[in-house]
Amino acid sequence: MAKALSKAEQVARAMEGQQMTRNRWLSMPAVLFITVFGIGPLILMFIYSFLVAAPYGGVVWKFTTDAYVYFLFQADIFDGTLQFAPDFLIIYFRSFVFALITTGVCLVLGFPTAYFMATRPPSQRNWWVLLITIPFWSNLLVRTLAIMFIIRDQGLLNGFLIWIGVIDKPITLLYTDFAIVLGLLYSYLPFMVLPLYSSLEKFDFRLVEAGFDLYATRRRVLWRIIIPIARPGIIAGCLLVFIPALGAYVTPLILGGGKHLMIGDLIAQQFGSGRNWPLGSAQAFILMAAVLVALYFYVRNTSGKVTHGH
Numbered sequence: 001m002a003k004a005l006s007k008a009e010q011v012a013r014a015m016e017g018q019q020m021t022r023n024r025w026l027s028m029p030a031v032l033f034i035t036v037f038g039i040g041p042l043i044l045m046f047i048y049s050f051l052v053a054a055p056y057g058g059v060v061w062k063f064t065t066d067a068y069v070y071f072l073f074q075a076d077i078f079d080g081t082l083q084f085a086p087d088f089l090i091i092y093f094r095s096f097v098f099a100l101i102t103t104g105v106c107l108v109l110g111f112p113t114a115y116f117m118a119t120r121p122p123s124q125r126n127w128w129v130l131l132i133t134i135p136f137w138s139n140l141l142v143r144t145l146a147i148m149f150i151i152r153d154q155g156l157l158n159g160f161l162i163w164i165g166v167i168d169k170p171i172t173l174l175y176t177d178f179a180i181v182l183g184l185l186y187s188y189l190p191f192m193v194l195p196l197y198s199s200l201e202k203f204d205f206r207l208v209e210a211g212f213d214l215y216a217t218r219r220r221v222l223w224r225i226i227i228p229i230a231r232p233g234i235i236a237g238c239l240l241v242f243i244p245a246l247g248a249y250v251t252p253l254i255l256g257g258g259k260h261l262m263i264g265d266l267i268a269q270q271f272g273s274g275r276n277w278p279l280g281s282a283q284a285f286i287l288m289a290a291v292l293v294a295l296y297f298y299v300r301n302t303s304g305k306v307t308h309g310h
Contacts, residue, residue: 049281057275067282088266088283092290095262098177099246102184106192106241107234109185114196114233115226118203129197132190140187144254147183148174175257183251188244192237199233200226235299243291263287 049067052060074085117128135143150156153170161167173179203226211221227234249264258265263283270280 045281045284048277049285051278053276053278055275057277059277064278067276067278068286070279071282071286091261091266092263092287094260095246095264098181098184098252098262099242101181102188102245103192103238103242105181105185106189107238110189110192110196110237111230111234114193114200117193117197118200119205125201129194132193132197135186135190140250141254143187144183144251147179147186148254151179151182174255175259177256177260179255180252180260180262183255184245184248187248187251188241191240191244195236195240196230196233199230203229239295246291247287 048059050063050065052062052064052066054060069082071088072084072086073082075082113132117125117132120128148155151173152158153172153174155174157173158167158170162170207225207229208221211225216224247264248262249268252260252262253265256262256265261269267280267283267287270276270283274280
């Protein structure tokens with residue numbers, strides 16, 4: 001009997017090994033694609049960040065850490081001494097602030113929207129999801145230009161406010177911080193709504209009725225029942241909004257008019273008009289490191305809460 005069992009175990013292990021081998025071969029195309037077009041460029045940029053910038057773009061294959069040094073310091077044109085220059089830090093700080101504001105406003109607007117969608121009859125929910133995804137049918141550049149035409153001095157918004165008598169002359173909204181945040185909000189709000197809707201769609205609303213039966217207030221039901229269950233969707237939505245908003249390029253370029261640089265525009269300038277590929281690569285990796293560190297502490301502090309909430 002023991003020998004029969006051992007033979008059965010051997011056959012099962014052999015079949016399991018064959019299945020694992022087959023799965024590895026099936027995953028090879030995806031792994032190869034990610035390596036060539038994802039990890040490969042990152043490795044190349046990492047190498048470029050430690051090289052010397054060529055006069056007209058490109059790099060000189062000579063090792064140096066000047067790109068990381070010049071991120072915080074600037075060499076004096078006379079004696080070459082390094083002086084602290086916070087210009088890049090200011091742009092990074094502005095980008096983080098804009099991304100945080102965008103994420104917060106998207107959460108405030110997206111949560112009730114997702115809750116409304118999840119409480120509709122099942123036959124209507126797909127239509128609401130379709131309405132949320134309609135903006136993705138057009139290019140981001142087209143959507144950003146549409147916002148520019150709406151909020152410019154002679155745009156629809158100022159024209160309407162003048163027509164109803166709220167203002168006497170146009171309000172300058174374009175090329176301001178407000179315009180950038182508005183563009184980011186419009187671009188990334190669906191990224192907040194859809195994960196929240198995915199979490200709330202599976203929510204058993206009998207728990208809400210039970211909370212009311214136990215004399216809980218609406219605020220208590222929201223904070224003790226709905227939000228803890230929807231927390232995975234909240235975390236996913238915040239990440240999906242914060243990360244792309246932090247590195248946005250088109251929106252601040254068009255709606256900010258080049259006056260309010262964000263990280264994406266700064267890095268693009270280094271590879272374009274600045275012709276300093278090592279500095280652009282270093283700025284990109286500094287941004288990546290900052291995002292990874294922030295995500296690590298965020299997930300570390302919220303994973304326990306999610307487990308406790310369930």
